[in-house]
Amino acid sequence: MRKKTFAAAALLAAATLTLSACGSGNDDTSPVTVVSMDSDSDTAATVLDQPFEKPDLVLTDTHGKKYDLRKETQGHPTLVYFGYTHCPDECPTTMSNIAVAKKALPKAEQNDLRVVFVTTDPGRDTPAALGTWLNGIDPQFIGLTGDFSTIRTAARSLGIAIEPTKKDKNGKLVSVHGTQVIAFSPKTDAGYVVYGQQATVDDYTKDLPKLVKGAKP
Numbered sequence: 001m002r003k004k005t006f007a008a009a010a011l012l013a014a015a016t017l018t019l020s021a022c023g024s025g026n027d028d029t030s031p032v033t034v035v036s037m038d039s040d041s042d043t044a045a046t047v048l049d050q051p052f053e054k055p056d057l058v059l060t061d062t063h064g065k066k067y068d069l070r071k072e073t074q075g076h077p078t079l080v081y082f083g084y085t086h087c088p089d090e091c092p093t094t095m096s097n098i099a100v101a102k103k104a105l106p107k108a109e110q111n112d113l114r115v116v117f118v119t120t121d122p123g124r125d126t127p128a129a130l131g132t133w134l135n136g137i138d139p140q141f142i143g144l145t146g147d148f149s150t151i152r153t154a155a156r157s158l159g160i161a162i163e164p165t166k167k168d169k170n171g172k173l174v175s176v177h178g179t180q181v182i183a184f185s186p187k188t189d190a191g192y193v194v195y196g197q198q199a200t201v202d203d204y205t206k207d208l209p210k211l212v213k214g215a216k217p
Helices: 008-017 069-073 090-102 107-112 127-135 148-157 201-211
Strands: 003-007 034-038 045-052 058-060 066-068 078-083 114-119 142-144 181-184 191-195
Touching (some): 114 127
Parallel strands (some): 114 142
Antiparallel strands (some): 181 191
8 A cells, every 4th residue: 555754744734724613824833753644545544653752741620630641641542632612613523523433432441541632722711611511522531721832832742733812803712723633552652643624433433443552543
C-alpha cells in the first residue's frame, strides 16, 4: 500500500483552513514532525511516524480539582480534544461520535479509556459549565479548564492551532480552534494517531478497539 509522508506543519495548515464553524483564523507556530498516511486506505486516522509527547499540562477538572494530564492518564488509552462548550457544531459532534463509539467497547475497556476535553474558552467554560455540558454527552469524559496561555502552549505542542475567544462580525463570541483529536497509546503514552473533523462515529467505532490496546488503526 502506498504511503504519503509529510510534515505536520502541512497537516496543520490544511486543518487551519477547515477550522470548525466555531471560528476561523491562523496560528504561526507549528511543530514539525513527520506523519504518514495510507493514500489508498479508507481510514480516517493519520498515524504519526514521530509521535507527539504528551503535554506536561496541569489544569482544573470539572470538580474544581487540579488534574495532571500526564500523571492521570499514564498507562491509559487517551483521546485529547481542544474545543469549547458554546461551539455550535464541531465540538458536540466530535464528542458525541466518540461517546457513541465508546459504548461499543467492553465495559472494562470503556473504564480504561480516558477522553479529555480541554476548553479553548476558559473565560466561559468554568468547571461547573464543563461538567454540565460533558455529563450530557458522557459522564466519564474529563473536562479541563484553566489559564489560556497554558492551554494554547499545550495545543501547539500537538500541532493544534487555537486563538483567544473574541467577537465575530455579528458580535457573537467565538473560539477559534483546530479540530484534531489526538490518540495517545497506553503503551508509550505518546500521541501516535491524529483524527480530523471528517472522522465519523463509524471511524471511531472501528478504531477504538485497536486504540485502547495501543495498536495502529
